[in-house]
Amino acid sequence: MYTSYICYNQHLTPMPSRLDNGHLTSLFENATEGIILTDGNGNIVLLNPAAEKMFQYTGNEIEGKPIEILVPDQVRSHHHKLREGFYARPSNRSMGQNRDLYGKRKDGTGIPVEVSLSHYTRDNQTFVIAFIVDITRRKEIESNVKMQQAELERISSELRKLNIELETKVEERTIILKEALQKLEQSQAELSEAFDKERQLNEIKSRFVSMASHEFRTPLSTVLSSASLLSKYTKEDEQEKRDRHIVKIKSSVKNLNDILEDFLSLGKLDEGKVLSHISEFNLKELITDTVEEMKAFMKNGQYIEQSYKGGLIINSDKKLLRNIIINLVSNAIKFSDEGSKIIISSKAESGKAVIEVKDEGIGIGVEDQAHLFSSFFRGANATNIQGTGLGLHIVQRYAGLLGGTVTVTSSLGEGTTVIISIPINQL
Numbered sequence: 105m106y107t108s109y110i111c112y113n114q115h116l117t118p119m120p121s122r123l124d125n126g127h128l129t130s131l132f133e134n135a136t137e138g139i140i141l142t143d144g145n146g147n148i149v150l151l152n153p154a155a156e157k158m159f160q161y162t163g164n165e166i167e168g169k170p171i172e173i174l175v176p177d178q179v180r181s182h183h184h185k186l187r188e189g190f191y192a193r194p195s196n197r198s199m200g201q202n203r204d205l206y207g208k209r210k211d212g213t214g215i216p217v218e219v220s221l222s223h224y225t226r227d228n229q230t231f232v233i234a235f236i237v238d239i240t241r242r243k244e245i246e247s248n249v250k251m252q253q254a255e256l257e258r259i260s261s262e263l264r265k266l267n268i269e270l271e272t273k274v275e276e277r278t279i280i281l282k283e284a285l286q287k288l289e290q291s292q293a294e295l296s297e298a299f300d301k302e303r304q305l306n307e308i309k310s311r312f313v314s315m316a317s318h319e320f321r322t323p324l325s326t327v328l329s330s331a332s333l334l335s336k337y338t339k340e341d342e343q344e345k346r347d348r349h350i351v352k353i354k355s356s357v358k359n360l361n362d363i364l365e366d367f368l369s370l371g372k373l374d375e376g377k378v379l380s381h382i383s384e385f386n387l388k389e390l391i392t393d394t395v396e397e398m399k400a401f402m403k404n405g406q407y408i409e410q411s412y413k414g415g416l417i418i419n420s421d422k423k424l425l426r427n428i429i430i431n432l433v434s435n436a437i438k439f440s441d442e443g444s445k446i447i448i449s450s451k452a453e454s455g456k457a458v459i460e461v462k463d464e465g466i467g468i469g470v471e472d473q474a475h476l477f478s479s480f481f482r483g484a485n486a487t488n489i490q491g492t493g494l495g496l497h498i499v500q501r502y503a504g505l506l507g508g509t510v511t512v513t514s515s516l517g518e519g520t521t522v523i524i525s526i527p528i529n530q531l
Contacts, residue, residue, distance in 0.1 A: 177208070220235045252291065387457055403444075425506065
């Protein structure tokens with residue numbers, strides 16, 4: 105089993121002298137991993153009960169047979185060369201890293217495995233010990249995760265279509281989304297149980313499912329209730345009531361679209377599909393135009409003060425920088441009260457551009473500041489405010505693509521200041 109179809113682990117640790125043959129036999133027979141010992145000719149000397157169960161052989165059937173009997177047919181023809189190479193330069197190691205490895209059962213079926221090799225010499229003959237783990241369950245979990253990702257992508261596509269065809273198909277699309285959300289919530293418990301067993305990445309996905317079901321529910325409920333009430337206002341003099349509910353629907357769908365954009369941005373970043381494209385542009389003009397667009401989303405009485413100094417023309421990625429500014433200004437608006445002030449100070453000098461966004465909002469607690477750039481993290485005082493917890497995480501990653509940095513200072517109840525610094529001479 106020294107091919108790309110079976111992988112291997114660590115080194116063999118010498119047994120303490122107090123472990124007599126009885127202890128060693130108990131360890132061998134009760135190990136949950138499969139253990140197979142082969143001699144210098146690659147023939148099976150013995151195997152433990154776990155290996156017998158895994159490959160569906162008894163010891164009498166397989167002992168003395170070449171190890172290739174447990175190797176898939178497609179690699180068996182050249183497996184002996186790999187085995188001989190291992191015997192020539194034996195070492196304790198894992199095999200097949202970054203590749204899917206398989207063994208072959210007695211009935212001919214394949215079994216995904218992880219394998220680690222150890223060796224020792226006795227009477228001038230090299231013996232090899234293979235420790236084998238059946239990872240069938242792990243592969244099933246990985247497959248389920250991929251299926252859930254595909255389902256979430258499908259839901260995202262439906263939501264984008266809903267935003268375009270809202271006025272004519274809102275009720276139909278909302279029903280579809282509600283059914284999809286119910287399926288998502290039903291699978292949440294199963295996913296959470298599986299994800300707890302699959303490292304830090306699975307923990308992040310579990311948090312995503314929990315956040316998504318919470319953030320989708322509120323705007324979807326608004327859309328459903330307003331769409332239902334619209335059908336009751338049929339008289340001409342009820343146009344004002346109809347308009348009020350249409351505004352609610354549009355606002356809710358915008359929230360859904362914002363959530364989806366965050367998800368899609370994170371997905372593209374994780375897949376390495378976001379690259380920087382450096383070009384020359386007017387930084388002051390970009391900031392002014394972007395802030396002007398964001399003013400449409402300000403609360404009653406909010407206002408923005410801007411200042412800029414230094415050179416106007418810089419070299420950077422205009423699209424990524426615009427997305428960073430949108431994220432920061434959107435957060436300042438979202439987490440500040442009506443009538444509050446937002447200050448945007450920018451400068452371009454000494455080979456770098458610095459953009460500072462300062463608000464008078466709710467601020468961030470000291471205990472939460474260590475997690476600001478974690479995906480799906482939300483501060484304890486922001487649970488009742490719409491959001492995904494991805495904003496600063498995405499901003500930091502965009503800034504990293506531009507070769508820049510992000511710093512945040514904040515006091516609870518007094519506001520937050522975010523500073524972006526990027527190099528501007530990258531052509």
